[in-house]
Amino acid sequence: MKDYLVLRIVTKLLLPFILLFGLYVQFHGDFGPGGGFQAGVIFAAGFILYALVYGVRAARRILPVGILRAGIAGGVLIYASVGIASFILGENYLNYSALDHHDPAHGQHLGIFLIELGVGTTVASVMMTVFFTFATWRED
Amino acid sequence: MDVFVSLYNYWIVIFLAMAGLYIVIARGNLIKKLVGLNVFQASVFILYISFGKVFGGTAPILADGIEVYSNPLPHVFILTAIVVGVATTALGLALVVRIRKEYGTIEEDDIHAQDESM
Numbered sequence: 001m002k003d004y005l006v007l008r009i010v011t012k013l014l015l016p017f018i019l020l021f022g023l024y025v026q027f028h029g030d031f032g033p034g035g036g037f038q039a040g041v042i043f044a045a046g047f048i049l050y051a052l053v054y055g056v057r058a059a060r061r062i063l064p065v066g067i068l069r070a071g072i073a074g075g076v077l078i079y080a081s082v083g084i085a086s087f088i089l090g091e092n093y094l095n096y097s098a099l100d101h102h103d104p105a106h107g108q109h110l111g112i113f114l115i116e117l118g119v120g121t122t123v124a125s126v127m128m129t130v131f132f133t134f135a136t137w138r139e140d
Numbered sequence: 141m142d143v144f145v146s147l148y149n150y151w152i153v154i155f156l157a158m159a160g161l162y163i164v165i166a167r168g169n170l171i172k173k174l175v176g177l178n179v180f181q182a183s184v185f186i187l188y189i190s191f192g193k194v195f196g197g198t199a200p201i202l203a204d205g206i207e208v209y210s211n212p213l214p215h216v217f218i219l220t221a222i223v224v225g226v227a228t229t230a231l232g233l234a235l236v237v238r239i240r241k242e243y244g245t246i247e248e249d250d251i252h253a254q255d256e257s258m
Binding site: 032037127137 | 199201219222223226230234237
């Protein structure tokens, strides 16, 4: 689809807003509808759109396999380490209140923020990995 | 007539479920079967999300002055189901790709005929 000028330019115009909306859904998730799952998919959809219009090879230059694999594992790691952190601080696994000594509500905020960050990272990476895997499939 | 209008979400669910089931049964193309499966899945999502809605309720987020909110449990449940649905779709597509590589076709009748002739 490299020759379609309108598609290329519209994609370039839309891409920052799609990614920004993904980040909004991610970071506004504790106050309004949203969260890691949705934000991850929106974020991945932006890159998938880029790959559809500019070709998978161009998208692969921005997002090498290593980064996506690190994202898949890293998100789960963030999630688990938040749980273990609250464990070490003397509360139950994933009890965010332990994350802040002075105000449990602040701990709750920090906890859900980090958890959703982990979820978002993993979901975005998995969605892009699934797309790239199917898009670059070679019959041998 | 009232039962059609006031319970319209359930009629949408029934329509989507039956349409999805019909596609899964009637179509031989494996990709179309997966599409049918996804349509069926969407009907289940709508069914559960409808259960969770409380009339006059807002989104289940703690805030001052809000007494009534929708039941978050079915919503979270379906959030998980959507993620599982993406994973099963990816798995199904991967299986279709493997079948295509092995048999050279994704039509169920052709695959069956090849199995019979072996």
